Amino acid sequence: MEVLDTLIVGAGISGLSLAHALGKEATSASPLKILVAESQGRVGGNITTVTAGGFLWEEGPNSFSPTPELMKLAVDVGLKQELIFADRKLPRFVYWQNKLQPVPMTPPAMIQSQLLSFPGKLRALFGALGFVGPAMGAGLSQQGDEETVSQFFRRHLGTEVMQRLVEPFVSGVYAGDPQQLSAAAAFGRVTKMADVGGGLMAGALLSARKRPKKMPADPNVPTTRPGELGSFKQGLKALPEAIAAQLGDRMKLNWHLTRLQRTERETYIAVFSTPDGHQQVEARTVVLTTPAYVTADLLQPLQPEVSSALQAFTYPTVACVVLAYPQSDIKGKLVGFGNLIPRGQGIRTLGTIWTSSLFADRAPAGWQTLSSYIGGATDSEIGNLDSEEIVREVHRDLSRILLKPDVPQPKVLAVNVWKRAIPQYNLGHFDRLKQIDRGLKSLPGVYLCSNYVGGVALGDCVRRGFERAPEVREYLQNKQSDTRSI
Structure with a gap:
């Protein structure tokens, strides 16, 4: 069995960014043997872009703040001409006491x-x-x-x-x-x-x-300004798909990790369930980019202390509801990013992104697409509703905030219920991370790289992957040096 340098479990944006960074760090004289394994039949993790009937919408993250790492990654994988940005002067709104108020x-x-x-x-x-x-x-x-x-x-x-x-x-x-x-x-x-x-x-x-002085800007990376939000012409999925295309056969889909075990050679054996039956992989380093609850199960036999800390992370249920209305149903022309709703306003929906106002060509002429989010840590009951009930809740809220009276039912583009959506950085967060770091010292070569550490935004995920790459590379180089000295 060929021994890999690095096995990356999970092809969300964290895992893919790490794989890209490791590939760039490697030289032609010492290329790293990398494999990225994803349990789903697609890459991107929570990034879910869908097109149908002239509409384009997102069912997970909707946009990104153009951080330096994310912008560099987009350019590196050939998406420079695909980048699009919303007008940063567009207002954001908060619905307070029956009125949309611009955020100062x-x-x-x-x-x-x-x-x-x-x-x-x-x-x-x-x-x-x-x-x-x-x-x-x-x-x-x-x-x-x-x-x-x-x-x-x-x-x-x-x-x-x-x-x-x-x-x-x-x-x-x-x-x-x-x-x-x-x-x-x-x-x-x-x-x-x-x-x-x-x-x-x-x-x-x-x-x-x-704050340290900024490094000279890369002339190949487009300049952005504070407050801008970005996407790609074909939606956010363009980024993970472009990275995966560069990985080629080093990217495996429908590979579900069932067991991880340590060997006497200080490597790790990973057993996968795949469409072609069980597959076994041996690697010098393993990076788990999976959610905390998945990682907890995988590490329970190897490191119960780490597993216990990971199990303490909570992930509330959130539903993404994408509805389309004729422009004539909207109270006025929607100009802005969207609106958020504080609790206590008699509105169940957390907020609505005015999708087709934010980016061009996301809806046919005469239509407005609204992406609403409902549920979360303060509304756990949302997970007990079916799709039709969730749509009714959101439509009723939109009728109070954005729609004209007696508007008929909308065109329902999507109701995606994320049973475990976003990791919560609740009290005790840093203590949990310390417990994880302490436990991982007994598993040299195992790294965690997921959004329950260091931020949940897409830019945070890319930065995390970029920061983890040199750690993995250094470990491999040190192991190689140790082997030569024996």
Whole structure:
């Protein structure tokens, strides 16, 4: 049996980014033997792009922030001409007290905004300047002196900012519960600013001064500006498919990992269930990019401590509902990214992306596509509803927010219920990661690379893959040196 250098389990964007980075690091004199194994019949993980009847929509992530690593990856795999970007000046909205209110993105907009009251604005200003009380209370000590997102932002910016801006953002990114999410884990940059400067405004200024100078821009990578969101002409699936095409026969689909065991040679044997029967692979390093609950089962026989920490991650159910309406059914022309809804507004839907307003050519002329998300950590009952019931819930919410009265039923493009959608960075997150790192020391050559560590956005996934590649490469080089010295 040929021994692989690296086996990557999972062909989501994390695993594919890692495979691409390892391939680029390898030289022609010492190419790495890599295999990427995916249990599904397609690549991309949660990225799910669908086209039908002149519509193009996403049933997982809808867009990406153009981080340097993601942009470089897109160019490397030949997608430079396929990149598209939404107008960064398009407003975002929050539905508050029966009205769509634009999210204030600048200090002058904050002053003029009707989303916050005058006392609420003053409270936020004083908090941002550093007039903030210490984190304290009996509850905090029971939490290991770790603040929740709700506690942190209420303390720093007040209840209104927390309820009307932060809470809907948390729903949009994590589908999470701000009373359970760890502020330091979910909003690491913001909490570090507060630690550095004593207040968010001072911390932001000090952090900007300490930030290392940017490397010279790669002239081959398109320049982007803050606030832009990107995609590809044929949808997000273009990126994982392009990476997989470069991998060629090093990419295996419908390969389900059933067992992982360590050998006396300090390698690992992986047993897969495949369309051609059981397949066995031996590798010097194994990178698991699978969700925490899958990884927990795989590592239980090898490292119970790691498995136990992984089992503690929760993944709420979220349904992605893509509905199309004739433009004449919409109250007015939709110009913007979409809207988020704070809890307590009598609306069950977490938020809606105005898909065909965001990117061109996503719907036939005269139609508007709306991608809504419902469920999450604060609405676990959504998993008990069938598709028709979920559509009724979303349509009723849209009728209150965006549609004219008595609009007929929409064209239903998709109802994709993600039973385990997004890992929650809840209280105790860093303790779980420490437990994982401690346990992995007894499994040299095994690495984890998934979105329950270091961010859930697509850019985070690409960066994580790029950062893991040199660690794997260094381990392999050290093992090779050890072998030669024997």
